[in-house]
Amino acid sequence: MSNERPWLAEYPAGVPAEIDVNEFPSVVSVLEKAIDTYRDRPAFANLGKVLTYGDIDRLSRQFAAYLVGELGLKKGDRVAIMMPNCLQYPVAIFGTLRAGLTVVNVNPMYTARELKHQLVDSGASVLVVLDNFGHTVQEVVAETSVKQVITTGLGDMLGFPKGSIVNFVLRHVKKMVPDYDIAGATRFRDALVIGQLKTLPAVQIGSDDIAFLQYTGGTTGISKGAMLSHRNLVANMQQASAWINANIRLGEEIIITALPLYHIFALTANCLAFMKFGGLNYMITNPKDMHGFVKELKKVPFTAITGVNTLFNGLLNTPGFDQVDFSKLHLTLGGGMAVQRAVADRWKQVTKVPLIEAYGLTETSPAACINPLDLKDYNGAIGLPIPSTDACLKDEDGRTLATGEVGELCIKGPQVMKGYWQRPEETAKVIDGEGWLHTGDMAKMDERGYFYIVDRKKDMILVSGFNVYPNEVEDVIAMMPGVLEVAAVGVPDEKSGEAVKVVIVRKDPSLTVEQVKAHARENLTGYKHPKYVEFRTDLPKTNVGKILRRELRDPSRAA
Structure with missing residues (x-):
């Protein structure tokens, strides 16, 4: 061998x-062993506050009890989490897993369009979101299967007075929390208080159960949930x-x-x-x-x-x-x-x-x-x-x-996913009959x-470690009435490794670079925005009319 x-x-x-x-x-059994062994050791620290393994045990148990006891979630239901790194994150992750539920991680920078796709596709019934991004949730939540939104402020777990100061500064001084109104939303802290009064029933978690639905573009533009057991x-x-x-x-x-x-x-x-x-x-x-x-x-x-x-x-x-x-x-x-x-x-x-x-x-x-x-x-x-x-x-x-x-x-x-959530044909494209996952990366040994x-x-573009799929950028730019054809490619960039460039054939000769960028800002997360916009009279294509992105990437041929 x-x-x-x-x-x-x-x-x-x-x-x-x-x-x-x-x-x-x-994963829960790893957590529980760590809690038993390291109960008084620090587990997570953020903005000057530390939670020990014992704290994570108590708080995640309360959150799990709230999800099951108060909201009535059943094993396998999905809970979406839309936050940057903060102390609420591990509490929400471990609470969700301890309740036998599946975590759906959501990039908080998503636009309403991207968020709606992920919530609808995953069928999440609960969404935990940081106040800063509540306005995006407000736009689409009614069109999803989410029954309960749980909101929280960045300072909510930092204790008094620090937490209140952090929340005040973010909202009123830095103006980083746009107003929003989500009917029936619960505060994260209140959920923990309610969870304290509920008992968490014992949940059988099997190694084959899905722990995370982790969304990725895969080889095509549409974002798919990798089922990670x-x-x-x-x-x-x-x-x-x-x-x-x-x-x-x-x-x-x-x-x-x-x-x-x-x-x-x-x-x-x-x-x-x-x-x-x-x-x-x-x-x-x-x-x-x-x-x-x-x-x-x-x-x-x-x-x-x-x-x-x-x-x-x-x-x-x-x-x-x-x-x-x-x-x-x-x-x-x-x-x-x-x-x-x-x-x-x-x-x-x-x-x-x-x-x-x-x-x-x-x-x-x-x-x-x-x-x-x-x-x-x-x-x-x-x-x-x-x-x-x-x-x-x-x-x-x-x-x-x-x-x-x-x-x-x-x-x-054993780390290769079970497949893409509810997309057997997409799964078959990447995992062959012998169980090999085809990465789409060309390599040598x-x-x-x-x-x-x-x-x-x-043709994926890699901006600061985040996947950008040209199809998605092209679809968004193509929505503009002034655009006839568009191709998105990655070009080398000193800061981010690669940057997105779009090459457009105009339908409306008055279309400007700024209009294109403004449209992208409305519909795409920051790292997907085109840094460069070029207008041309035509795009290089194969004889069947497929755009040759590699020619647009290669400056010697592009000239």
């Missing part, structure tokens, strides 16, 4: 070839923890959680894996405020940090970052988009810790490949397949390719078993 898996010989000492997927039957997430947690175990000090780790918990990377790598170690997730609510972020980093002796290339690059270019104390830092994990050599080299120079690149997908919960943690320098690879994971490269006809050949990267392992991404088969 080993010659089929050359990467096993490259594993760092102590990393097993296989993990025990059956050690924990569910308890087994998928427990497996990935076990795989990631086996990989990083050597340096971990139980009950002493502090991981900086700057990526949002609604993103699968932070959800599994930070929130879940470090819970198993009794670690503290130090949550950053607004990592875009780099000066504020660096100020936070100076306050805490952190041991680990995860992020995307743009985040690391932003920190390195923020004054004061080089004065942060990195003496306890032993793990920096980069994923979500390619880590650039210049950023990795500079990170190591400033922090004395290598920036380790990992690779994964929403569909793999997410980790599939990680570089060894004892890597001395940046190697340009996405790493080695992690324990209990197989990887291979296939050509268009499904034949497995030899070492050094470029083909589509395919992954098999060297003789030692390291994988390298060469190009993307799909």
